[in-house]
Amino acid sequence: MTQIPLPAYEQVKAFIKAQISRGVWRPGDSVPSEAALQQQFGVSRMTVNRAVKELAVEGVVTRVKGSGTAVAQLHRISSTLAVRDIHEEILERGHTHSTTVLRVEAVQADAALAHTLKLRAGAKVFHSVQVHFEDGLAILFEDRYVNPASAPNYLDADFTKTTPTHYLLEHAPLTEASYSIEAALPSAQEANVLGISPSAPCLVMKRRTISGTQVASFARLVYPGVRYSFSGNFQL
């Protein structure tokens, strides 16, 4: 395949992965020690260490200090789910993105929302609601609450030109985020603005982002099930 020889540590990684793929080494089996691999490949220990360490990070093997290295129990498939700015995602598909802004306002947080944003009940929060279109077709309803402490000028942003996600990433450095994905029916309003039936199943993502010590934002993102799916890939 490759004309240029692979780096030594990649060769060591490839060898180990091949042994696993072919079933020569099975989950739970021990992997040769760094000293042994060092001999076998005629490279320094740092190089072998890098190879095996990267495999450990990837979850292919498990290492225990003082004990040794073993093939991981692959009883889980972990893959990276990319949650991206909807604008960039649509452009990357070669389509056009447009949006309709339904609401941009300041409101008082009720108890539940205040708890989510780690504010006191009744505190002022920013609220934006909009629909995103891919080539004119509605694919996302975005209902978002923002902590004014994280983005004081949020209400002044022009969300026809920049997405809330993009705006927040620019103004409040992202340090942490958590999300959940579930299936649900849209509300009457959501179904209406998305142009779908109220009985059409949707993917609903709830996402909370944290900037420093503050909760910066909480968003409810509704994707019509027939028009959108998450996908991912796992290797080795």
Next chain:
Amino acid sequence: MTQIPLPAYEQVKAFIKAQISRGVWRPGDSVPSEAALQQQFGVSRMTVNRAVKELAVEGVVTRVKGSGTAVAQLHRISSTLAVRDIHEEILERGHTHSTTVLRVEAVQADAALAHTLKLRAGAKVFHSVQVHFEDGLAILFEDRYVNPASAPNYLDADFTKTTPTHYLLEHAPLTEASYSIEAALPSAQEANVLGISPSAPCLVMKRRTISGTQVASFARLVYPGVRYSFSGNFQL
């Protein structure tokens, strides 16, 4: 927090991450060169290199050989979505897992299925259908097709004692997998065995696993939306 001093490379990583979190270095800004960081921390270049290289792997910074290192544009939140064996997942929550096996059989693949499994139309494939319960509540309908070449004795397995996922991981080393997640309504049969309404939205995961050069299995996994969600977390 930690009484024991952090490894040097972790200190370097923590320093860089802190500069980014606090907004001192913004996306696109350049990060000091390895030589500069080496001076600043009084460590060897290998140590600095490890720190910055790991940040690059984590997606926090981007590096260009010959040019330099810059803070990554964090206009994406990428997080690891763990797809795990349902049995282990339920046990880990401290609940009990049980299953009802509805079907275990050999069938002829139609054109679409044959294509998915990279077999010829009409080829024999194994088929299993079952429902999984968490503390007696149905949370997953599993409809799976298996390539006989990857697991010749699949039909002999006792799926009341081991899950298909677990069985396949034991008998066909996993090398690759791809999946998609969407929202959909269950079929009449699925709704019936899950004990939900046919109009109740569900998360549907379609997953294809590859072992070596063969497609080992294709599964359609239906999770009632009101009883199950995927969740994840992102940091930095």
Next chain:
DNA sequence: CAGTGGTCTAGACCACCGA
């Protein structure tokens, strides 16, 4: 105790980039 992995050093050579 001997074996293992975790970390670290002080060099080195190379390919690449931008001026």
Next chain:
DNA sequence: CGGTGGTCTAGACCACTGG
């Protein structure tokens, strides 16, 4: 060209594991 990161070496000390 000088500065950058990518890779590699041949040592080293340590903490931990197991018998």
